[in-house]
Amino acid sequence: MSRIGKRPIPIPDKVTITIEGQSVSVKGPKGQLSRVLVPEVTAEQESDTLHVKRINESRVARQRHGLSRTLVANMVEGVSQGFQKRLEIQGVGYRAQVQGKNLILNVGYSHPVTIEPPDGIQIAVENNTNVVVSGIDKEIVGNIAASIRAVRPPEPYKGKGIRYSGEFVRRKVGKAGKK
Structure with a gap:
């Protein structure tokens, strides 16, 4: 399992996340960002954390897992702090x-x-x-x-x-x- 990919993303107060299929939208006090995730990973929200999980153990899914998690974490940090x-x-x-x-x-x-x-x-x-x-x-x-x-x-x-x-x-x- 990817060390970076398995880490949960904490969601700060005043930040809302909308997940529609592969599209993730993050809205916060500084603005709004959205990104379409690659098909090898999915995002799941649990109360105040967000988890990015891969759908299978293929090489491509393993490669994209940590990257996708980091991109979503950067979106959350960007709309909250910049x-x-x-x-x-x-x-x-x-x-x-x-x-x-x-x-x-x-x-x-x-x-x-x-x-x-x-x-x-x-x-x-x-x-x-x-x-x-x-x-x-x-x-x-x-x-x-x-x-x-x-x-x-x-x-x-x-x-x-x-x-x-x-x-x-x-x-x-x-x-x-x-x-």
Whole structure:
């Protein structure tokens, strides 16, 4: 049995779950998410917990069991608390600002880079160099944060670029001058 898949998902107060066949809808104070589970697993609700069970012991069912449980648990956590990713911008003259909902990045190119977040994603900028991406869907929050980082990933010589908060960038020495 999958160690992750067999763990029950606790359902917090103010969160309601609706199961219709393979479709699972989660509604909470921050919003609503829904997902269609793969046919190899089923979801069952018992009072204040939710269990994701596989229908047989096939290889595919075993592979998808833990994944499906984690996806449903992320939906429950997202509508109750939400997710956020923090990014740091390092480099002389590198800065970010929010214009309406869009993020404007000035990171050493000849033009500013504009990133438009999808619905349900909020982008905030703290003191021009810290960007916070938040929302209720963990997958979308992570993808938007990765696309912001991909605009100017950190380089190994001076460490300039956009990195996740707490990310360690391994530095290189570079060339030594002529003696």
